[in-house]
Amino acid sequence: MRHQFLNLPFPPAYTTHHGAAYCGDSLELLAALPEGSINLVMTSPPFALQRQKAYGNKDQAEYIDWLSQFAEQVHRVLKEDGSFVLDLGGSYEKGVPARSLYNFRVLIRFCDELGFFLAEDFYWFNPAKLPSPIEWVNKRKMRAKDAVNTVWWFSKTEWPKANIGKVLAPYSDRMKKLLVDPAAFYTPKVRPSGHDIGAGFGKDNGGAIPSNLLQIPNTESNGQYLDGCKLIGEKQHPARFPAKLPEFFINMLTEPGDVVLDIFAGSNTTGQVAQAERRRWLAFELSREYVGSSAFRFLEKQNTHEEMREIFDRIEVGQTVDLTEYTIQRELPTSASVS
Numbered sequence: 001m002r003h004q005f006l007n008l009p010f011p012p013a014y015t016t017h018h019g020a021a022y023c024g025d026s027l028e029l030l031a032a033l034p035e036g037s038i039n040l041v042m043t044s045p046p047f048a049l050q051r052q053k054a055y056g057n058k059d060q061a062e063y064i065d066w067l068s069q070f071a072e073q074v075h076r077v078l079k080e081d082g083s084f085v086l087d088l089g090g091s092y093e094k095g096v097p098a099r100s101l102y103n104f105r106v107l108i109r110f111c112d113e114l115g116f117f118l119a120e121d122f123y124w125f126n127p128a129k130l131p132s133p134i135e136w137v138n139k140r141k142m143r144a145k146d147a148v149n150t151v152w153w154f155s156k157t158e159w160p161k162a163n164i165g166k167v168l169a170p171y172s173d174r175m176k177k178l179l180v181d182p183a184a185f186y187t188p189k190v191r192p193s194g195h196d197i198g199a200g201f202g203k204d205n206g207g208a209i210p211s212n213l214l215q216i217p218n219t220e221s222n223g224q225y226l227d228g229c230k231l232i233g234e235k236q237h238p239a240r241f242p243a244k245l246p247e248f249f250i251n252m253l254t255e256p257g258d259v260v261l262d263i264f265a266g267s268n269t270t271g272q273v274a275q276a277e278r279r280r281w282l283a284f285e286l287s288r289e290y291v292g293s294s295a296f297r298f299l300e301k302q303n304t305h306e307e308m309r310e311i312f313d314r315i316e317v318g319q320t321v322d323l324t325e326y327t328i329q330r331e332l333p334t335s336a337s338v339s
Contacts, residue, residue: 067106
């Protein structure tokens with residue numbers, strides 16, 4: 001087995017040069033991890049919705065207690081400068097057009113009782129999201145569509161590792177013109193707001209500081225994962241987040257060789273992005289079907305239908321599949337060691 005950097009006492013469902021996916025209860029798997037061994041936990045748990053979904057969401061009344069069990073273990077396994085990024089969708093109270101506060105209660109519980117700090121609050125705006133909830137938006141037309149998720153960036157201490165310079169946004173057209181001829185667009189001085197806009201404002205830093213509103217459409221309609229699910233006749237995971245969401249936080253909060261963990265991995269978008277960014281990764285997922293199909297993310301276009309079926313079937317019966325036997329993958333640099 002190529003992937004042995006944390007030596008969990010459970011057999012993985014599949015491995016790559018950079019990571020491993022495990023099928024099982026995340027509480028048990030988290031408990032097996034060494035203290036202070038993970039740099040970033042990036043995940044999107046089943047949301048607290050009033051209507052039950054195929055991926056096993058909890059009722060709002062029990063959700064916070066349920067999620068807090070996992071957060072306690074996450075706090076233990078994080079390195080001192082590590083981060084926990086949690087994507088939570090909004091919800092309404094049952095039967096009425098009033099918003100649930102569950103995602104904010106999660107935030108308060110984690111900080112007040114579990115010892116986390118809120119490094120920053122982010123908001124993921126998905127412009128492609130379908131109008132919901134149907135009753136209040138489509139039928140009665142009483143509310144705007146719910147298109148923003150709260151994304152809480154928790155840290156174990158007040159000083160988590162982070163580098164915003166790794167996730168700079170493209171400059172606007174106006175800023176590009178300003179960089180060509182700063183004097184034509186602004187004069188260095190203290191603005192009425194009190195901001196001191198100095199001459200350095202016209203320096204090209206390679207991009208703009210991003211805001212905490214992340215506009216990322218969730219419109220994936222092709223790719224190796226979806227193609228693989230179609231080929232073998234398996235349902236795709238119904239609640240996948242777009243790759244650019246974990247990509248932003250993985251690049252900002254970790255370095256090549258760091259360990260990224262998703263405790264509700266689903267189709268394992270986080271693992272796929274971590275691998276592409278040269279991070280080591282772990283993925284925990286309870287559903288064996290979802291784990292099996294998530295392996296398709298790490299295959300190549302030349303992998304055959306027969307190979308995909310073989311990989312899925314081997315994972316289904318509990319075997320460990322080394323995906324490097326089916327693909328050509330590069331190792332991480334030898335200097336990127338993990339304790």
